[in-house]
Amino acid sequence: MPELPEVETTLRAIKSFEEKIVESISIHNPNLRWLVDKDISQKLSGKKINQIFRRAKYLIFDFDDYQLIVHLGMSGTLRIMNRKDNFFKKHDHAELIFEDNKLIYNDPRRFGSIHVTKSYKDHFLISSLGPEPLSRSFCKDYLFKKIQNSKTNIKNFIMNQKNVVGIGNIYASEILFRSSVDPRRLAQTISNSECNLITSNSKIILKEAIKVGGTTLKDFFSAEGSAGYFKIQLNVYDRENEVCVNCENLISKITQNQRASYFCNICQG
DNA sequence: CTGAGATCCTGTCTGC
DNA sequence: TGCAGACAGGATCTCA
Numbered sequence A: 001m002p003e004l005p006e007v008e009t010t011l012r013a014i015k016s017f018e019e020k021i022v023e024s025i026s027i028h029n030p031n032l033r034w035l036v037d038k039d040i041s042q043k044l045s046g047k048k049i050n051q052i053f054r055r056a057k058y059l060i061f062d063f064d065d066y067q068l069i070v071h072l073g074m075s076g077t078l079r080i081m082n083r084k085d086n087f088f089k090k091h092d093h094a095e096l097i098f099e100d101n102k103l104i105y106n107d108p109r110r111f112g113s114i115h116v117t118k119s120y121k122d123h124f125l126i127s128s129l130g131p132e133p134l135s136r137s138f139c140k141d142y143l144f145k146k147i148q149n150s151k152t153n154i155k156n157f158i159m160n161q162k163n164v165v166g167i168g169n170i171y172a173s174e175i176l177f178r179s180s181v182d183p184r185r186l187a188q189t190i191s192n193s194e195c196n197l198i199t200s201n202s203k204i205i206l207k208e209a210i211k212v213g214g215t216t217l218k219d220f221f222s223a224e225g226s227a228g229y230f231k232i233q234l235n236v237y238d239r240e241n242e243v244c245v246n247c248e249n250l251i252s253k254i255t256q257n258q259r260a261s262y263f264c265n266i267c268q269g
Numbered sequence B: 001c002t003g004a005g006a007t008c009c010t011g012t013c014t015g016c
Numbered sequence C: 001t002g003c004a005g006a007c008a009g010g011a012t013c014t015c016a
Helices: A004-017 A040-044 A140-147 A154-159 A169-178 A192-215
Strands: A024-027 A051-055 A058-062 A067-071 A077-082 A092-097 A101-106 A113-117 A252-256 A259-263
Touching (some): A004 A051, A004 A058, A140 A192, A154 A169, A169 A192
Antiparallel strands (some): A024 A092, A051 A058, A058 A067, A067 A113, A077 A101, A092 A101, A252 A259
C-alpha cells in the first residue's frame, strides 16, 4: 500500500504519540522482512518517544538512546486501539503499548520491517537513500545530472530509492503521465526541461495525495481497519484500456522490471 | 560498479 | 463451486 503519501498520512495519524512513554512492546511474529530484534521491548520499555518523523517510506520513532525504524512494506498498516481492547486481527505482528492505548503493526505479506538502532542515519536501510522528493535538493539540476550515468528506463529510475525516495509504482506512472514522458525512455535520454517537469510534477502529485490522504485519517485508522484506503484521482494507474483524460487514446499497460506501468502512448509519445 | 531477474509472503481476483 | 495461476501500492539479493 504505502508510497510516500500513505506513509506521511500514517505519520500524521500517529504524531500524537510523541512525548508518550512506551510501557512495553509485544512481538507476536518476529518474522518480518528481517527478524525483529528479540530485545526490542527491553530496549524501549519505559522510554519516551521524543519525536516521530518520516524518512523516505520509513517511520522513525526517536528515543533518547535508540531509534525505532518501521517500514510498512507492500501491505503494512498501523492502527490505534484502546489499551484494553483484546481484539486482534490476523497478521497483527507487533504492538507498542502505552498507558491508554496501543499501536498495532499489521502486515499480511510481511514485506515490512521493524528495527531498533542507535543511529538511524547510519542504518543500512537508510544510509544510501536518495533525496526527499519534496525537498529542494530534488530539483531539475540534480535529476539531470543523476540520469546521465543511468542505463535503465526512466520509470524504474524514479522508483529507485537511491535516486529519489518515496515514489512507488502508482505515483511513478502518474508523474510520468503528467510530465508527458514515456516510461520506456532511457533515463539518460531525458532532457533538461523534462527533468524540470518530472521534479516539479512529483512534488505537485505527492503533495496533492498527502492532502487527500489527510481527509480520510479517521477511516484509515478505524478500529475495524477495514475502511477504504484513499485513492487520489488517478489518471493512468489501473486504467488499462480506459480513455485517456487528455485525448481519445486508450491507456496502455506494459510490464517494466516486473512491475505494471500505465501510460498514454499519444500524450507520452 | 550497473541492471535484470528471482525472491520473500499472503490475499484476492480471473478464467477454466 | 473449486482450483490453478496471475497479480498486488516494496526492495533486497544474486548473478552476469
